[in-house]
Amino acid sequence: MGGRAPPHQRRVALGDEGRAAAQNGSSIPNGKIALMSEARRAWERANKAWMEEYFVLIQATFASFWEKGEWPEERALTRKFAQSSGPRIDVARAVQAQPPGLGLAARVTFRHVSLGVRHLLGVPEARQMLNLLVAIGSRAAEIYKTTEDETRL
Secondary structure, three states: OOOOOOHHHOOOOOOHHHHHHHHOOOOOOHHHHHHHHHHHHHHHHHHHHHHHHOHHHHHHHHHHHHHHOOOOEHHHHHHHHHHOOOOOOOHHHHHHHOOOOOOOOOOOOOOEOOOOHHHHOOOHHHHHHHHHHHHHHHHHHHHHHHOOHHHOO
16 A cells, blocks of 8 residues: 555645744745735736726626526627627627636636626626525525535535
């Protein structure tokens, strides 16, 4: 049985920075925490800028989802904006410009344009759906906490 121990049981050689982090109760060295924090702030700025620039697209995407129960195809939104007297939006460009979710290296693209909760928070029409999702999640967590261990999935 001479295999390697599972990752959580392996001893790791820590440099001075790692030892200092471990003594402070963190497994991440301070320098890396600062880099992660800056990366998060940069992502938040990029995401906010994208949402401000394409708010009309976010509203149209949610309206289509709310009406049909599924995310609209990119070409349907392109056609909608081409026929509209409102702002002209290059939907393909907007989708490509959307920052990927936090921690993802690249955005996964599909034929459909979909939005995350981070986008819907600024859409008043989405508030009812978001409140319902929070209530469902809270209730599920409540049930999970009170269910006996043997019956948990």
